[in-house]
Amino acid sequence: MRGSLFFVCLLFSLAVALDNGLARTPQMGFNSWNYYYCNVNETHMANAMDDIVNLGLDKLGYNYVVVDDCWALRERDAQGNMQSDPKSFPHGMKVLADRAHSKGLKFGLYSSAGYTTCAGRAASLGHEKQDAKLWASWGVDYLKYDNCDRGDVPAKKRYGDMRDALAATGRTIFYSICSWGTDGVAQWGAQYGNSWRTTDDIYNGQDAVTYNIVANDVDAAYAAPGGWNDPDMLRIGNGGQPIGLDRIQFGLWSLAKAPLILSCDLLKLSQKQLDVIRNTEVIAVNQDALGIQGRLVYDSPNQYQIWAGKQSNGDQVVAVVNLQSAGATLRLPFNLLKFAPSAQLKIRSLWDHSDLGIFSEGLDVKVAGRDCVMLRLTPVIDVSDKIFRLQPKGLPGGMRPSDQNNVNGNVETGSWNSEARMKWKVLDAGDGYVYLVEQKNGFYLDLQGGQTAVETSATTFTFTGHDSTKWKIVASPEPNYYKIINKASGFVLDSYKCNEVGENPGGFAGGFIKTWYDVNTPCQQWLFVPV
Template identity: 40%
Template sequence: MHVCARPRSLRTGVVLTLLAALLPALAVLGGAGSAHALDDGLARTPPMGWNDWNAFGCSVTERLVEQTADTMVASGMKDAGYTYVNIDDCWMTHSRDAAGHLVPDPAKFPDGIKGTADYVHRKGLKLGIYESAGTATCAGYPGSLGHERQDAADFAAWGVDYLKYDNCNNQGVPYQQRYDAMRDALKATGRPIVYSLCEWGEDSVWTWGAATGHLWRTTGDISASFGSMLSIYRSNVRLAGYAGPGGWNDPDMLEVGNGMSFTEDRTEFTLWAEMAAPLIAGTDLRTATPATLSLYTNRDVIAVDQDPLGRQGTEVSSSGGLHVLAKPLAGGDVAVVLFNENAAPATITTSASTAGLPAAPSYRLTNLWSHQVTSTGGTVSAQVPGHGTVMYRVSVGGGSSVGTTHPLAGASSARCLDVAGGATTPGTPVDIRDCDGGAWQAWTPTASGELRVYGGTQCLDAYDNRTSPGTPVKLWPCNGGANQRWNLDPDGTVTGVQSGLCLDVTGGNTPAGNVNGTRVELWDCNGGANQQWRLV
């Protein structure tokens, strides 16, 4: 049985429907829930971390947790802000001991939860654990109902920093009574423990959750499909008025890396960040691809989620499956997301004023995935792929990436667009290679659409003016030809003006296609991570 898996009740569905018309008005207030948030200094921004359930179910072990902690440090996730390494269900034996204490499964956790916590803490991270506000957990292990004080004291003694508290086998005891009992028990330990209410969005938890815990699930469980993610988004986005520093709407763990397309993975991460949701990775980080890690570690997008103002983004327009969200940020900028839930690409347009920015002669648009900077007189518009998003940080002012020099990094490899061997000979192939800051990786977009290199004397060139998939990309003296003109698209692709094809790392969606020296070519645009680029 999936942890937290339970159908939403009819009553909750009715409540959601009745609240739908009121919530946009409440959302304008922003952070309404924070007025009643627990005054303990915890979760002032949404928690970030990892949980084992989505990828492993009951197969959690001490070794898995420790290896994941190692990976979070080595991959840069810790430095990007991920803090919690969270153990889910099935970590204990099926019976309490003679004194009534929970017993960590000695086969899975030979050093106990205390030993695991000590290891995680030595890595500069924090440990989370799971229990249920019932007589048994969702997987049938002992629950904490009636044992709140004893269990909370054990969690504190073990060094636990985060509790995910589920709702299975609750015996019909009122929600707030059960969840408040554990809140009080955690407080009595004197240890700072972030408290996650995995209450499935029942009993309109968002109306009382901030006085009880630090985050609360707003829906049933997520799965690794676009349809599941979309359904949860639609429910959670309506609840912005209840979130704020110290108390957050939780649309469940991220499925990024678990089987959706790269575009859909990026959409989930974008929407969760825009909604100031907890960012809890739910994949096997030990085997995560560079493409998956490029999503989890995008610091510009993370900064939107972690913005200290603590406002959840709201829909400022939504029609025909095309959505515009705006999230005010500390300092006056606004994060704007254009989201296309449909399968076909579509142009989505809004304005700076609709997004809540003050009147100004011009605005700076910083694309938070491609890192391209553009200016606008007020219109914010982009062609958005099916199931995709484009995310901008919009500020008063101007600016442009044109004329600035950058490496171009590929999402599938984390390597840079590179002139093979650092050669300057016309016709030299272009490949990917570890980013090294060399002149052979320093590309300058021009107003005419060129990508110049070596101080502007040579250009990225589609070989021999060919326009068919598989055309090699070469180095060639700049000549103004259409085969040397490129569009840096809002979705992160680089397309040839002459061919309409995408700049593609050959075979780059496989491990063999991500190695140093892999050639770059033109290919039909397909949304793959090997066609996604960002200015570094």
């Protein structure tokens, strides 16, 4: 039955997600539309490639360079192929793709899932296989696929046909669905594309930015590595948008795991604007491997908002947004983020790369008018020289040596009974690591034979000082829980069989504890209960 259930689950997962190996984190890059509109030409695109490299943006992840609408003629050639406009793109798309690749960048094109594009140029409805094959021959890496002039053909049919056509080319092409949030696209987008627009086009101004990101928030549950909600491109560098609003948009887009697509004259960006789009700590939030979309957790209409999202190392990142014209001091209560009342949090300001200190209960945040503050909150656990019961999530017991008296015995989970062997003292081992010492015999938590391979059994042993006896305690994405990471192997402590799909996800009494890859399962999350 286990095997059958696993097979069914595997088939289901394949049915509900496009897996072309792309979009493990949200895409970053440049698109021509918001600045050049239909006046785009090959010089603009070549310059954008040069600017991305010269400004160091490629090193930060801005790798896709996409020419939007108006690159193609209205008519196809005698063989039915799309044609580049010879006036604006006299050398054709392959030359641009080759140029992008020579600089370590990736090249993207635009079309529409309709009979014509939004600007009335040739589009791809009914020509999916022919167009996809042509683009692949040019070296295209990315397709933005719009929603104009679609007739009465259902969205899933139109976008599904292009998905299949791209796959059939044998070239890996990022598939960006631009259906403006219609037809419930977020609910099925992951089956079809690597990202999908959740909103209509964005324009300058606070109302437009906040409207799009709040609308995008509704669909947060559908975003994950491989496929992302898209509230449209960044407006930074367009129309004199104030720097505070630039920070609001870039910060919220990063927290929401939205695509970070620039669309401006990059050489006209001010130093302050460059500081925003090149902020490595905020970009790291967007590109975090956990891939959980940050959410709106507090909203005082027209006054301020608090957004928050989990990160793979257990931190939470928070954006405190002031929607008022005047500066204000805004309260960030930690219970809003589901931290325990006793939690202490180390807080770092991401815009100015500064540590603010360690705080409990909450923080008063000074925010300029129409601006936002981005904070990284790291739980701090004070464990040194204290005694705890170590309880894996989902099991009301704790960790203990399986043999009450012998050295080098396996470590298991067991029901709590106040035995000394279930109590562990945490001692400082230096360099951010600790020893875990059981209190019946004074043995140290170690790995079997000091081995460093994955799935090595945890044991107890006399003191050696070896790295296999040293452990780092780091916050889990689950508030108030922690991961226990071995210094010698780098693997996490995992209670019994959490590494097996569908097998005992909460652990059980008597199960041996081993090391495993860090995959954020419940049995890799430990509660330190003072005893």
